Amino acid sequence: MSEPIILYDIPTQVPGKALSGNMFKARYTLAYKGLAYKSVWVESPDVEERMKAIGAKPTGLKPDGSDFYTLPTIQDPSTGAVVSDSFAIAEYLEKTYPSSPAVFPPNTKALISIFDSAIMNTLRPVFPVMSAIGTSKLYPRSEEYLKKQAEIRFGTKFEDICPEGPKREEGWKNIKAAFGVIDGWYSKSGGKWIMGDTFSYADVIVAAWMRSFSVAFDKDQWEDMKSWNGGRWGGIVEEINKYSILD
Amino acid sequence: MSEPIILYDIPTQVPGKALSGNMFKARYTLAYKGLAYKSVWVESPDVEERMKAIGAKPTGLKPDGSDFYTLPTIQDPSTGAVVSDSFAIAEYLEKTYPSSPAVFPPNTKALISIFDSAIMNTLRPVFPVMSAIGTSKLYPRSEEYLKKQAEIRFGTKFEDICPEGPKREEGWKNIKAAFGVIDGWYSKSGGKWIMGDTFSYADVIVAAWMRSFSVAFDKDQWEDMKSWNGGRWGGIVEEINKYSILD
Numbered sequence: 001m002s003e004p005i006i007l008y009d010i011p012t013q014v015p016g017k018a019l020s021g022n023m024f025k026a027r028y029t030l031a032y033k034g035l036a037y038k039s040v041w042v043e044s045p046d047v048e049e050r051m052k053a054i055g056a057k058p059t060g061l062k063p064d065g066s067d068f069y070t071l072p073t074i075q076d077p078s079t080g081a082v083v084s085d086s087f088a089i090a091e092y093l094e095k096t097y098p099s100s101p102a103v104f105p106p107n108t109k110a111l112i113s114i115f116d117s118a119i120m121n122t123l124r125p126v127f128p129v130m131s132a133i134g135t136s137k138l139y140p141r142s143e144e145y146l147k148k149q150a151e152i153r154f155g156t157k158f159e160d161i162c163p164e165g166p167k168r169e170e171g172w173k174n175i176k177a178a179f180g181v182i183d184g185w186y187s188k189s190g191g192k193w194i195m196g197d198t199f200s201y202a203d204v205i206v207a208a209w210m211r212s213f214s215v216a217f218d219k220d221q222w223e224d225m226k227s228w229n230g231g232r233w234g235g236i237v238e239e240i241n242k243y244s245i246l247d
Numbered sequence: 248m249s250e251p252i253i254l255y256d257i258p259t260q261v262p263g264k265a266l267s268g269n270m271f272k273a274r275y276t277l278a279y280k281g282l283a284y285k286s287v288w289v290e291s292p293d294v295e296e297r298m299k300a301i302g303a304k305p306t307g308l309k310p311d312g313s314d315f316y317t318l319p320t321i322q323d324p325s326t327g328a329v330v331s332d333s334f335a336i337a338e339y340l341e342k343t344y345p346s347s348p349a350v351f352p353p354n355t356k357a358l359i360s361i362f363d364s365a366i367m368n369t370l371r372p373v374f375p376v377m378s379a380i381g382t383s384k385l386y387p388r389s390e391e392y393l394k395k396q397a398e399i400r401f402g403t404k405f406e407d408i409c410p411e412g413p414k415r416e417e418g419w420k421n422i423k424a425a426f427g428v429i430d431g432w433y434s435k436s437g438g439k440w441i442m443g444d445t446f447s448y449a450d451v452i453v454a455a456w457m458r459s460f461s462v463a464f465d466k467d468q469w470e471d472m473k474s475w476n477g478g479r480w481g482g483i484v485e486e487i488n489k490y491s492i493l494d
Contacts (some may be wrong), residue, residue, distance in 0.1 A: 107443035110436035111358040114365050121368075189357035196354040 003077035004036040008050070010071060011041035012137045014215045016246040019137055024245065025086035026072040031243035032204065033093055033100035037074070039246075044142035049073060051084070059085045063152070086208075087116055090201050103201040115194065115202045122181050123209060125174030128154060132162035134216040143163035172221075176228060182206065183229035207240040250324040251283040255297070257318060258288035259384045261462045263493040266384055271455035271492065273319040278490040279451065280340055280347035285322070285492050289447060291389035295320055298331070304333045310399070333455075334363055337448050349360035350448040362441065364447045369428050370456060372421030379409035381463040419468075423475060429453065430476035454487040 004206075007026060012019040018027060018041070018043045030037045042050050051058075058067035065207040073084040076096070083092045094104055104112060131150045135143055147158045162171050186194060194202035210233045214222045226234030254273060259266040264286070264416055265274060275283045289297050298305075298316040305314035320331040323343070330339045351359060378397045382390055382405075394405045401408045409418050433441060441449035457480045461469045473481030 050394050105354070107352070107436070107438070107445050108355070108358065110432050110441050110443075111355065111362055111449065113435050115358055116430055118361050118365055119423055185361055188360050189354070191354070194357050196357075198354050202358065 002036075004038045005030065006040050006075040006077070008042055008047075008071050008073040008075070010044055010047075010142055011139060012142075013139065014137050017041060018246060019134060019215050020071075020082050021209040021212035022070075022086045022238075023072045024205055024211045026074065026089045027245040028094055028204045028208055028211075028240060028243065029086075029090045029103055029201070029243045030074075032103060032199075033097060035093065035097060035100060042071065043139065044145040051224075054082050056082045065109050075162060087113060090204070103199075103204060105195060105198055105200055108195070108200060108204060112205075116205055119182070119205050121211070123177050125171065125178050126213070128162040128211070129168065129171040129175060130216060132158075132168070132196050133218075134212075173210050175225075179225070179228050179233065183232055186214075186232060203236070207236045210237045211240050211245075249283075251285045252277065253287050253322040253324070254284050255287050255289050255294075255318050255320045255322070255382045257291055257294070257389055258386060258457050259381075259389075260386060261384050263462075264283065265493060266381060266462050267318075268456040268459035268461060269317075270319045271458045271487075272451055273321065273336045274492040275451045275455055275458075275490065276333075276337045276340055276350055276448070277321075278492045279350060279446075280344060282340065282344060282347060284494070290386065291392040295392055301329055301330045303331050334360060337451070344391060350446075350451060352442060352447055355442070355447060357369055359448050359452075366429070366456070369425050372418065372425050373460070375409040376415065376418040376422060377460070377463060379405075379415070379460075380465075384463060409419060422472075426472070426475050426480065429478055433479060450483070454483045457484045458487050458492075 007023075007030065009018055009023045009027075010020065011017045018024065047068045048067075051071075051073060054073075054075055056069060056073050059070045060068040062068045070084060072086055072089060073082065074089050074092075075082050076092075079096060081092060081096070083089050090103055091109070093100070094102060131154070135146055135150065139147060150161060151158050162168055189196050191197040193199050194206070213225060214237050217225070226237070254270075254277065256265055256266065256270045256274075265271065295314075295316045298318075298320060301320075301322055303316060303320045306317045307315040309315045317331060319333055319336060321336050321339070322328065322329050323339075326341060326343060328343070330336050337350055338356070340347070341349060365456045378401070382393055382397065385393060397408060398405050409415055436443050438444040440446050441453070460472060460480075461484050464472070473484070
């Protein structure tokens with residue numbers, strides 16, 4: 001039996017520690033493919049140093065032009081590979097473990113990568129609410145670090161990103177509208193999944209975000225979201241929860 | 248032999264009359280599926296009345312909230328169906344003529360509809376240049392009508408939408424960047440088409456826009472565009488030109 005794949009994630013105070021949508025994409029892909037893995041938890045301010053140490057590649061550039069390192073990253077003891085970025089991780093696992101269940105039906109990689117971007121663009125209105133609520137679930141070092149990043153990203157003091165009151169209410173309305181767009185895409189598919197009756201990485205992406213919202217938001221907020229669009233999102237999270245994606 | 252399908256399009260002064268990307272999507276779909284059709288040309292200011300007369304459905308709402316009618320629209324004498332909107336036309340033809348070559352591989356309709364939106368979003372920087380240049384190829388009645396629509400859409404006098412000089416130069420740079428994004432998607436596909444070696448409606452969409460640019464822009468501008476991204480766009484238009492999409 002080969003050694004489990006190592007998955008680097010940022011710890012939070014929710015049960016099971018995992019919270020981020022991008023991390024859940026990697027977890028769900030690993031679990032769906034039936035690959036053994038174990039989590040290694042890295043606080044946000046330590047990500048860059050730790051990733052450099054294991055030879056991970058940067059996934060982008062910081063505003064100052066220097067390399068930017070992000071999680072999820074996996075390290076595969078069977079091959080020595082270190083892979084960052086959730087989509088690249090799915091591509092790597094699909095290529096390296098071809099006998100495991102596929103998440104990319106034949107010839108769909110480009111279309112699903114575009115779907116990934118479309119989901120990110122559509123969920124953009126969720127991010128201020130997610131930032132305001134989700135950050136408080138982190139441990140203090142990561143919380144402080146990610147609050148500063150959020151201030152830069154949204155160009156405002158953290159407290160003003162999405163305070164309770166009219167701005168937060170507006171945020172929830174925007175989220176509901178965004179979910180309506182995604183629901184429209186599912187309606188066009190002619191089945192339960194984006195590819196009709198065929199489960200694919202497109203559904204991993206949606207399920208990962210929904211799982212993320214289900215742990216980040218308060219119970220009554222998530223209960224409300226679950227009921228939107230004929231209960232589609234609750235159903236998807238129920239499906240993802242069949243897989244053991246926490247270790 | 249059944250009567251040809253009628254395709255409603257707006258006439259322009261370019262050879263073959265057809266110019267719009269959305270119209271080329273319908274033409275290419277009909278031609279790829281080997282279905283007989285004939286064009287009926289309607290000047291822009293007459294579209295609403297003509298479409299109401301044949302029982303076409305509106306495809307959206309005008310800013311004042313009233314129904315908005317657009318072309319392409321097809322009228323199929325074999326079934327009596329009248330269908331507007333290029334994507335709906337492709338869906339109708341695929342369903343109604345299942346023995347003709349398919350443009351939607353199994354389970355891809357939702358992903359390709361999202362691709363359609365992604366292409367529209369990505370090509371948004373092309374539209375000011377396209378509007379400034381393409382409108383002049385119309386006949387006077389449509390030209391005047393569509394210039395007014397463009398002024399409303401871009402919120403400025405027609406002459407200021409994309410005048411020659413720095414603004415037009417900036418427009419060309421934006422187009423090149425947008426094409427670079429689409430080229431990145433093709434690179435991910437592992438083949439010549441968005442679905443690798445399988446031709447699909449995703450390629451119809453891209454080919455239709457490229458064909459539109461190739462007839463709307465001046466010869467030297469198109470010669471330049473053809474060479475971008477390793478000549479990908481010239482190659483795609485060459486492929487589309489194998490099909491007789493003008494009658």
